[in-house]
Amino acid sequence: MKLLFATLLAFTIVGFAADTPPTKPALKITPGKVIIPFDKMQRPWGELISVDLVTRTGKFRRESNDEVVSFTVTPYAELLHHATNGDLQDFRIGERAIFRLHENEKGEWVWLTYIQDEMNMMNGHKEYFHVDQIDAATGKLTTTWANGDMTFVREKGVVIETDKETRYWKAGQPAKFTDIKVSDKLRTKTHGIGQGKTRIAWEVFLDDDSLLKFQTEQKAIHDARILEQGAAGYINESGGTKLVLTLFNEGEAQVKQLKKGISIRVAPTGGDRKPTTDPISGKVTLLGKNGRQTQVTLELTAPAEKFQPTGLARLWVAQP
Helix, strand or coil: CHHHHHHHHHHHHHHHHHHCCCCCCCCCCCCCCCCCCCCCCECCEEEEEEEECCCCEEEEEECCCCCEEEEEEEEEEEEEECCEECCHHHCCCCEEEEEEEEECCCCCEEEEEEEEEHHHHHHHHCEEEEEEEEECCCCEEEEEEEECCCCCEEEEEEEEECCCCCEEEECCEEECHHHCCCCCEEEEEEECCCCCCCCEEEEEECCHHHHHHHHHHHHHHHHHHHHHHCEEEEEEEEECCEEEEEECHHHHHHHCCCCCCCEEEEEEECCCCCECCCCEEEEEEEEEEECCEEEEEEEECCCCCCCCCCCEEEEEECCC
16 A cells, blocks of 8 residues: 555656746857847946947946946847947947846856937837926926826936037927927936936937937938948858858848848958958848848858858848
């Protein structure tokens, strides 16, 4: 009887264990792969202090406690400027933004997978600064940060400061501080003062059209840059004349032109994402999606020996 009971208990335990879903391994930043560890991240508001375009590193100050944080930009990081895609050179020193960070192997929060500027955050969430008070003498606005109809309020008593460098926009045209009225809905691009949680506006948008004008102009700038510099991506596989790339979603201007059989040029790059050799020509043989990124298989006119897996490359659609 005891033996039967022990046998049944063993089968029950085994059965229970089999029904328990396996624990998923924790996501971590891995060279050559587009991974964003959403399960473990920090997204502080901060003020950009410095940026190195060659090493793609920089520093920002957490506005919550003034801690200076060093970061390294992942090759596939989303750099959201003027409410759309951009690159590191688009951001002004002092600019307030959200910095998404992840741990490295030492447990240091240094990997950066996006910088989201204030315009992008407010536009994406359909939120505004609703004007409650206007102090014309000091140029300060006291506002409520909420969605359009104020059914969701994020924060009350938000003070936005202005100075002689502040620009105002209405209907996509230059405006003035005096054009702002109580109950207006504003969006802004602001900077800090090197300490604390202070907002000083570089740009104040009195309506959606004005923000969208900046967004449209930024899209044109970014698309022109991608068409000139090429779409960046990871090298997944290389052998003989075959090359497989994962193109980052920032390269939409090139990706839109890709189709099977189209002629391309491609070159390996360094960590600064600049080509290290002359481009090699080839054709697209396969096209698909890899998450939010685009995976493309190429047949080159020369051996792909200079393209090392987990390395970086840039791709151009050849002009007819």
